[in-house]
Amino acid sequence: xxxxxTAQAEGLSSHPQAATLEFRDVSKTYPGSTAAAIxxxxxxxxxxEVCVLVGPSGCGKTTAMRLVNRxxxxxxxxxxxxxxxxxxxxxxxxxxxxxxxxQQIGLFPHLTIADNIATVPRLLGWSRDRIxxxxxxxxxxxxxxxxxxxxxxxxxxxxxxxxxxxxxxxxAADPPLMLMDEPFGAIDPINRERLQNELLRLQAQIRKTxxxxxxxxxxxxxxxxxxxILKTGGVLAQYARPAELLMQxxxxxxxxxxGADRALKRLALTRVRDIDLWDLDAAAPFxxxxxxxxRPVAWERDGRRQDVLTVERDDILRDALSDMLRSEVQYGAVxxxxxxxTGLLSVEIIHDFLVPxxxxxxxxx
Amino acid sequence: MNLLLAQADSGFFRNRSGQTDSxxxxxxxxxxxxxxxxxxxVSPFWQHLFLVTxxxxxxxxxxxxxxxxxxxxxxxxxxITQVTGILYTIPSLSxxxxxxxxxxxxxxxxxxxxxxxTLLILFRNIVDGLDGVPDESRDxxxxxxxxxxxxxxxxxxxxxxxxxxxxLRIAATTxxxxxxxxxxxxxxxxxxxxxxxxEFISNVAVGGALCVLMALGLDAILLLAQRxxxxxxxxxxx
Numbered sequence: 001x002x003x004x005x006t007a008q009a010e011g012l013s014s015h016p017q018a019a020t021l022e023f024r025d026v027s028k029t030y031p032g033s034t035a036a037a038i039x040x041x042x043x044x045x046x047x048x049e050v051c052v053l054v055g056p057s058g059c060g061k062t063t064a065m066r067l068v069n070r071x072x073x074x075x076x077x078x079x080x081x082x083x084x085x086x087x088x089x090x091x092x093x094x095x096x097x098x099x100x101x102x103q104q105i106g107l108f109p110h111l112t113i114a115d116n117i118a119t120v121p122r123l124l125g126w127s128r129d130r131i132x133x134x135x136x137x138x139x140x141x142x143x144x145x146x147x148x149x150x151x152x153x154x155x156x157x158x159x160x161x162x163x164x165x166x167x168x169x170x171x172a173a174d175p176p177l178m179l180m181d182e183p184f185g186a187i188d189p190i191n192r193e194r195l196q197n198e199l200l201r202l203q204a205q206i207r208k209t210x211x212x213x214x215x216x217x218x219x220x221x222x223x224x225x226x227x228x229i230l231k232t233g234g235v236l237a238q239y240a241r242p243a244e245l246l247m248q249x250x251x252x253x254x255x256x257x258x259g260a261d262r263a264l265k266r267l268a269l270t271r272v273r274d275i276d277l278w279d280l281d282a283a284a285p286f287x288x289x290x291x292x293x294x295r296p297v298a299w300e301r302d303g304r305r306q307d308v309l310t311v312e313r314d315d316i317l318r319d320a321l322s323d324m325l326r327s328e329v330q331y332g333a334v335x336x337x338x339x340x341x342t343g344l345l346s347v348e349i350i351h352d353f354l355v356p357x358x359x360x361x362x363x364x365x
Numbered sequence: 366m367n368l369l370l371a372q373a374d375s376g377f378f379r380n381r382s383g384q385t386d387s388x389x390x391x392x393x394x395x396x397x398x399x400x401x402x403x404x405x406x407v408s409p410f411w412q413h414l415f416l417v418t419x420x421x422x423x424x425x426x427x428x429x430x431x432x433x434x435x436x437x438x439x440x441x442x443x444x445i446t447q448v449t450g451i452l453y454t455i456p457s458l459s460x461x462x463x464x465x466x467x468x469x470x471x472x473x474x475x476x477x478x479x480x481x482x483t484l485l486i487l488f489r490n491i492v493d494g495l496d497g498v499p500d501e502s503r504d505x506x507x508x509x510x511x512x513x514x515x516x517x518x519x520x521x522x523x524x525x526x527x528x529x530x531x532x533l534r535i536a537a538t539t540x541x542x543x544x545x546x547x548x549x550x551x552x553x554x555x556x557x558x559x560x561x562x563x564e565f566i567s568n569v570a571v572g573g574a575l576c577v578l579m580a581l582g583l584d585a586i587l588l589l590a591q592r593x594x595x596x597x598x599x600x601x602x603x
Contacts, residue, residue: 071508096510106505110523110597120509153600169509179508 018047018209019176021068025077028063028234037063038234040077045226047176048207052224054214056257060234061213065179068211069098081177096123099170099178099208103185105162107154113165114150120173138168141202160191167199171206178210184219196222217258221246221265229254242269263354267318272311275353277334277343284344288333294340296333310335311345321350395567403571406558410575413554416544417583420476421537424483431484432491433517442492449485457482457543461550470551478550482543483536490532494525527598530591534584541580545572 021044028038037060045051053061066072068079070091079086086094107116114135121131139146142164154162163183170178183199184192196219203210214220220227221242229237229245231253238250246266249255259265280288286301288308298305311320311332324332324347332345388395428449435441460478468474498521506520522529545556559572592599 069508071504092510092512094510095508100505100508102501102505102508104499104501104504106499106501106503106508108502108506108520108524109499110520110526110595112597123510123515153597155597156600 017176018207019082020047020080021045021051021177021209021211022080022083023064023077024080026064026067026074026079027076028060028067028072029075036234038067038074041230041234041236042077043226043228043236043239045209045211047209049225050203050210050212050223052212052214052220052227053230054217054220054224054227054257055230055237056232057215059230059232061215061230062181064230064234065181065211065213068177068179069095069100071095096120096173097175097177099173099175099180101166101170101178101180101183103182105166105186107162107165107169109154111153112150113152113154113157114146116154116165117169117172119169124173134172138172141171142168143198159187160195163187163195164198167202171208176209178208180210181213182215183212185214192219199223218265221269229257264318266354267321267350268316270317270353271313272315272317272320272334272345273313275317275349277345278349280333280341280344285331288341290341293338296335296341308333310341313337313342317350317353320345321347389565389567392564392566394570398567399571406555406571406575409553409555409558409572410579412552413541413544413547413556413576414579416472416475416479416547416552416554417537417540417579420479420544421483421533421540423476424480424536425487425533427480428484428487428491432488432495435488435492436495436517436521445488446485449481449488452481453485455481457546458549461546465550472552474550475544475547475552475554479540479543479547483540486536486539487532490535491525491529494528494532495521497528498524523595526595527591530587530594534587537583537587538580541576541583545576 023041023043026038026041027036029036041064043051053064055061063072067074068081068086070086070089081098107113108119111119117135117138118131121134126134135150136146139149144161144164149157149161149165154165157165167180167183170180184195187195200223212220212223214223224242226239226241227245228239231237237257238245238254240248240250243266245254246258246262246269249258249262255262278284286299286306289297289300289305291297296308296310299308300306307327309323309327309329309332311323311334313334313336320332324330324345330347333341334343334345336342389398431441431445431449435445457478460481461474464474464477468477502520502524503516506516511520544554545559547554548556548560555572555575559569562568
């Protein structure tokens with residue numbers, strides 16, 4: 001993960017910028033079918049954001065994604081990439097400018113890993129030197145050893161490695177838009193979590209516009225800057241940021257789909273540093289004894305010392321709350337990356353965060 | 366019968382020193398005779414090889430074109446399989462005799478019949494090979510911007526190659542056997558040589574052995590070619 005920023009900016013690649021993507025009243029009805037697969041779908045993805053299409057099976061989320069690069073042709077409306085209709089482009093040319101990664105990965109078994117990654121640059125007619133340099137750069141980016149992996153064939157890689165290569169291949173020509181169809185769907189839960197984190201870290205660097213399809217609402221909440229929830233028949237139920245989706249589901253369908261534990265999901269979405277903490281001196285119930293560099297040592301209460309629970313600023317609220325419940329305490333001392341105490345987290349703060357003020361009264365009855 | 370042969374070819378039973386070879390008189394398997402008469406198999410061997418390679422090559426080109434057409438238009442698979450299947454079941458002798466009035470004695474008649482026999486195997490294997498290409502490789506290829514033609518030549522055909530080569534190997538070896546009958550079409554080959562002294566065991570044994578060697582040799586060459594062309598198919602899971 002030590003890609004120099006200049007490489008992206010100056011570019012071995014042709015499209016350093018991310019593109020905006022707009023669905024405008026898009027519909028799709030398959031020939032011979034009266035029911036629409038996609039109905040009047042409209043939403044806009046700002047450049048550099050991850051838009052997750054999520055919904056139950058048969059809701060048309062994959063269809064919607066495949067309309068973008070014209071793997072499936074829409075029957076109504078339009079899709080605009082940086083303001084330009086995808087219909088005006090020859091499909092093969094359009095697709096070479098859009099990264100494409102699918103669940104089954106689809107690496108070419110007869111090509112080496114390096115040749116697989118080089119697929120789109122070759123189609124675009126890049127020079128050999130430029131391709132070699134770009135492939136080298138991508139091996140770095142996905143954290144695989146180029147010297148070791150370059151000459152291998154896909155069957156010689158683990159599932160997780162293949163998935164990384166699939167992402168590298170989709171990124172090879174530095175496309176302004178990436179389409180990812182359940183890219184981690186076939187990976188075991190532990191590796192899936194790792195790959196999700198890697199993609200988020202990668203995305204923080206490359207800032208692509210990404211359309212990400214999944215059936216898993218937790219993955220959607222984790223990966224998405226925005227989430228489009230689709231209902232059966234390709235109808236958009238809600239298009240919103242994850243936090244908004246959890247706080248204000250548009251209807252019963254979304255509420256059901258998001259799940260009964262949506263309050264907990266919000267806790268998973270927020271980090272300790274993102275909310276207002278209590279000031280130690282003003283609000284702490286007891287005196288906090290600190291050691292070297294402001295490190296919390298113990299609570300002092302009626303002359304006796306009690307263990308203090310520390311919470312890191314980068315922890316998600318769900319884990320912080322879990323720690324507090326397990327330790328049977330109401331408070332946690334929040335520390336920064338150097339271990340210095342910066343504030344106080346309490347169960348009450350988390351409660352207030354979850355429950356909007358108007359409802360708060362009711363809950364306290 | 367030996368006497369009749371002796372009359373037809375007075376030098377036949379004598380070895381180089383001019384003495385009568387008792388092994389040949391007994392119609393046994395005679396290494397000595399074989400060593401001294403190998404030269405008479407050289408020209409039929411090359412003619413045989415010519416018939417095999419040319420008919421398999423023409424058959425491959427025809428089957429390839431048919432298979433590509435059927436790959437895009439699936440409904441063509443059944444009728445093409447039926448027609449080539451019927452060709453395959455015609456007894457080779459009747460095939461030669463039916464063609465003789467039209468194309469006459471010689472290479473043309475033999476090549477038409479032998480080519481016809483390769484079509485079923487080659488067509489089926491090319492179609493099966495293309496069908497065996499993983500859907501996800503095809504989908505990924507299309508999604509990354511391969512045109513249909515690029516997808517065919519850079520993804521589908523390379524991945525179908527092991528199955529196509531397997532078909533070529535079967536076609537080549539079976540055609541070596543069938544080409545021994547080309548003598549009835551007047552096209553020569555090892556069958557001609559065997560037929561000319563079909564009662565003489567040593568002669569038939571050498572002709573037969575050369576056919577087997579040719580089949581094994583062609584098979585080995587095709588296998589080697591397959592290995593060189595598909596290094597990926599032998600890559601093992603790490």
